[in-house]
Amino acid sequence: YARDLTPYVFKPRAVVFPQTTEQVSEILLWANKEKIPVTPRGGGVCYTGSVLPRKNGIVLDMSKMDKIKEIQPENFLVVTEPGVNIDKLNKQLFKFSLFFPHNIGSHISSTLGGMVASGSHGHHGLKYGPIGNWILGLEVVLPTGKVIRTGSKVLRSNCGYNLTQLFIGSEGTLGVITEITFRVIPFPPYRAAIGAFFDDLKDAIDTVPAIIKSGVNPSTIEFADKTALETVNSVENLGFPEAEAMLVTDIEEFGESLFDERVKMVTDAYLKFKGRDIQVATEVNEIEKLWKPRNDIDIAMAKKKPGYREVGLATADPCVPLSKMPHVISEMYSIFAKHKIISAILAHAGLGIIHPSLFIDVNDKNQWRELKEVEKEMIDVVLRAGGTITAEHGIGMVKIPFVELELGESLNVMRQIKTLFDPNGIMNPGKLALDTRIRDVPGHIAFPSYYKDVI
Structure with missing residues (x-):
């Protein structure tokens, strides 16, 4: 619970395993009163550090809430708890010749709650879009312990503000998702x-x-x-x-x-x-x-070059206009060559989403220094091309230094929304650049060679 797929290490004060919405409500009511930070966690398959506890907080492991509550094949609708695994879900849906088309690389371990909270974008997003396209409604426990429902259990609703979409991609900073209603479709043979x-x-x-x-x-x-x-x-x-x-x-x-x-x-x-x-x-x-x-x-790469690990997660998922892809990729190669960083470039090319895989010797302090410069230069290339710093994985901790460069004044609006929902700041602090006091995380790297002076 101190790790995810980033190099960071943050040990929680405690880990709690709720099994019902009522238990989640009781936990948040207590945590809010005591001002104890709470970080929700699903499968922990995260490239941004968004599931790591900050400020000596507790982790809310949602994996025990793993029931498929309803399958309505006649309505193409499903209701689940957040701990349900997508492979487990599709195994049940295949019985009705249906499937949930949001396919991601970490499908073996990921949970639906984590995918919704991170605003996940699947491998087949060109046709099916991000996970938000499929979510009809949510049950959410707010930091006060109050339980609310957003959206509905029909395929279309335009009643009021779309709070469902507000919680999608919020990375656990506004509340805890305890139930998900979403649509499914026939399986193409x-x-x-x-x-x-x-x-x-x-x-x-x-x-x-x-x-x-x-x-x-x-x-x-x-x-x-x-x-x-x-x-x-x-x-x-x-x-x-x-x-x-x-x-x-x-x-x-x-x-x-x-x-x-x-x-x-x-x-x-x-x-x-x-x-x-x-x-x-x-x-x-x-x-x-x-x-x-x-x-x-x-x-x-790990087998070919022992001791090397994929890093550079702050630049793991930018998206640029399709017409700019050749130029951006060429610029990235120049940056890698300049800093002598081993790289491979992958992409969801139909959407302009680029996945640069950067590999360094994690025991070489100089390579960590070079990596920091590479990240800054790559972000500059992406933003100058009219792109975004993250298309899929979200912000978490790793992209905090670059968020304001893209969002500008919109970031202050996000902070106001955060304060409205969570005035005591207990929900997953230190993520999404919502906490102005937290900029980077030196001293919390898993590798001994990584020193504060690298950052």
């Missing part, structure tokens, strides 16, 4: 991943808008660069050809003829932009293989 390899990075990126304009409506278009491809290919013996870049386009359809047409349209777009060695995967193991350069780079 025809699915494929179509991969291609490119000798020029720009050709690969230019293929993306061509696929979208063709009307294919892919669920995702994924990008992996040469480093990711070579590293995973060599470690896992995948047998992929050498290339500067790789694209994988996923399509999901209900009719066989339309499915075949979509496959051909993607293939034609690849060929138009000099894509080669095209592979069409329809079996699960084949699809997973095509995704490996995208999914396995951190594990493969």
Whole structure:
């Protein structure tokens, strides 16, 4: 409970495991009275530090609240507690030929409550959007212990302020989510991943808008660069050809003829932009293989270069306009070369979401120093391109130094909202740049070589 996927370490005063909304209410009522910080936690699969307790607070582990309360197949609606795992949910939904299409890389461990609180954006977000597109209503316990319901249990409601969306992505700073109502959809029986390899990075990126304009409506278009491809290919013996870049386009359809047409349209777009060695995967193991350069780079790099770890989480998920992607990626490569940082670039290319994977020797203090400079320069490139510093993971702690650069005066409005809901500041303090006194977290790094003077 002192760790997540960041390098930070914050030990909680205590960990509490509520099993009902009433218990959560009692805990918050007491904590608010005593002014004890509370940090909600789901699966703990977090890249931002948002689930780590600050100021000697307590952790509220929501994993015991894991009941699927309602499945209404006739209404395409589901009600669950926050500790439900997405794989567990879909296993039940498949019985009704339904599924929840919000697919994320950490699906094995993540909980729905954590996904909602972080404003999660899945791998197939190009077609299905972020998790907020699917949430119809919430039950939330406020810091005072009061329980409120937002939204409704119908597919559309426009009654008053959309408080549901306010809590989505709030990272536990406004209250604790104890129930989630969301919609689900029929499961498409025809699915494929179509991969291609490119000798020029720009050709690969230019293929993306061509696929979208063709009307294919892919669920995702994924990008992996040469480093990711070579590293995973060599470690896992995948047998992929050498290339500067790789694209994988996923399509999901209900009719066989339309499915075949979509496959051909993607293939034609690849060929138009000099894509080669095209592979069409329809079996699960084949699809997973095509995704490996995208999914396995951190594990493969750790095996190839022992002692190196993926870091640089402040710049892990920027998003830029599609037209700016080639320029931004080129600028990033220049920054990596300047500071001698090992990197691989991945992307949800159909949305302009770039995932730079940065690797350093965690026992080398100089590399930590270089990393800090790299992060600053990368953020500058992203903002100058009209982008955002985070498209998926949220802010947590790691992006706090850069939030005001993007939000400006809007940050003060966020702070006013925080004060309205949580005047005593007990809910997950030190996150989202809402606490003006907390700027960075030196002295809380898990690696001995990381010193305060690095920051």
